[in-house]
Amino acid sequence: MRVLLSTYGSRGDAEPVVALAVRLRELGAQVRVCAPPDEVFVRMLERAGVELVPIGRPMGVMTAPSTESAASRRVAELAAQYDTVVAAAEGCDVLLATGLAHFSSRSAAEKLGIPYVYATFCPFLLRSPHQAPPALLPGQSFPPEVTDNRVLWDLNARTFNTLHGGALNAHRASVGLPPVDDVHRFIFTDRPWLATDPVLGPWRQTPELDVVHTGAWILPDERPPAxxxxxxxxxxxxxxxxxxxxxxxxxxxxxxxxxxxxxxxxxxxxxxxxxxxxxxxxxxxxxxxxxxxxxxxxxxxxxxxxxxxxxxxxxxxxxxxxxxxxxxxxxxxxxxxxxxxxxxxxxxxxxxxxxxxxxxxxxxxxxxxxxxxxxxxxxAGIRTDGAAVAAKLLLDTAGR
The missing domain is CATH 3.40.50.2000 (Glycogen Phosphorylase B;)
Structure with a gap:
């Protein structure tokens, strides 16, 4: 079984992916990881003995977009990582993405016709009537008179389309893929995985999403202190x-x-x-x-x-x-x-x-x-088996 894990983000996005890669290899899978070429990620993957496919600019030089035009440019840059992801995913049986890798990775999986999973490391990003959505740009706020979380999530989805839809669909058209009508659903899918500890980051199941709660993906670190x-x-x-x-x-x-x-x-x-x-x-x-x-x-x-x-x-x-x-x-x-x-x-x-x-x-x-x-x-109640749980589920997904 061959697996591609694709991530683009800070250490909080990359280290759990390495933890998952280690568990997948223990189950006999061949694994490679697309990740930014930051030195800390390179060293982490080298210690784990996992193949790195460098992608995009180092995260250490990136800044968060603060305007609609900057957000659109960022999406175009992220979507352009598609060629690297497609090449890395050739011959793979399944592709899992985290962080900001979704713009390129879901399109790559769709193009290659392989199963795709998106995993997130925080419940607040997932649509739920039990919580309000996050702001997508600094200083952004929702109408104060709107208090129904479902209505707020609808507004959030429209904002996703406004900020990201044009650049995403322009790239998809360039590689022969159909346009996306709902960018939020494109990113998070209808069955996202949530890699948080059930005590620290609990999830209440809702009709809106079929969330797979695996537990946190923790990479054991045996390095002694200097x-x-x-x-x-x-x-x-x-x-x-x-x-x-x-x-x-x-x-x-x-x-x-x-x-x-x-x-x-x-x-x-x-x-x-x-x-x-x-x-x-x-x-x-x-x-x-x-x-x-x-x-x-x-x-x-x-x-x-x-x-x-x-x-x-x-x-x-x-x-x-x-x-x-x-x-x-x-x-x-x-x-x-x-x-x-x-x-x-x-x-x-x-x-x-x-x-x-x-x-x-x-x-x-x-x-x-x-x-x-x-x-x-x-x-005493924090679980450490999340990466092992996710590895088995991912191989089951590939097998189906």
């Missing part, structure tokens, strides 16, 4: 980790505010550099800066995790039993902030730019004794 990081961890009480992962546009002042607040709480500081290039604000020995690191090992040794609220970071911290402060920046991050608060395993900061006062209050909640106890209780 010697200097290990020495810092061993030199004192557990520090508070602060990092914003793949977010580049965070406030330039966020490192200073975070470090000062963590010190005010009497804690040492561990700064994750990330795409925002966060750095220490002085040379005091209570602060240590790390680059790309094994968070699975690290988060079990920290007092709390202050982060942006990506699905992967939220899940890793929850698995480790580490209390969290989520300072959401964009996309699905407000959803994960809300889940952390609702579960009582941390605090959701209101807005993307914390002040010293607002962050101090949120961190106080996270460092409270009862929050730590709740975080450890929830950690």
């Amino acid at each position: 010697d200097d990081l290990l020495a810092f961890l061993d030199a004192g009480a557990p520090p508070v980790f602060v990092g914003y992962g793949s977010m580049r546009g965070v406030s330039a002042d966020i490192a200073r505010v975070s470090i000062e607040v963590i010190r005010r709480h009497g804690r040492r500081v561990l700064v994750g550099r990330g795409w925002a290039e966060l750095a220490a604000i002085d040379d005091q020995d209570d602060c240590f800066v790390v680059g790309e690191v094994n968070q699975q090992a690290l988060f079990g040794r920290v007092a709390a995790v202050v982060h942006h609220g990506g699905a992967g970071t939220t899940t890793t911290a929850a698995r480790a039993g580490a209390p969290q402060v989520v300072v959401p920046q964009a996309a699905d991050q407000p959803y994960w902030a809300g889940r952390v608060a609702a579960l009582g395993i941390g605090a959701a900061h209101d807005g993307p730019e914390p002040t010293a006062e607002s962050l101090a209050a949120a961190l106080g909640t996270a460092l409270a004794t009862d929050t730590g106890a709740r975080a450890r209780t929830v950690a």
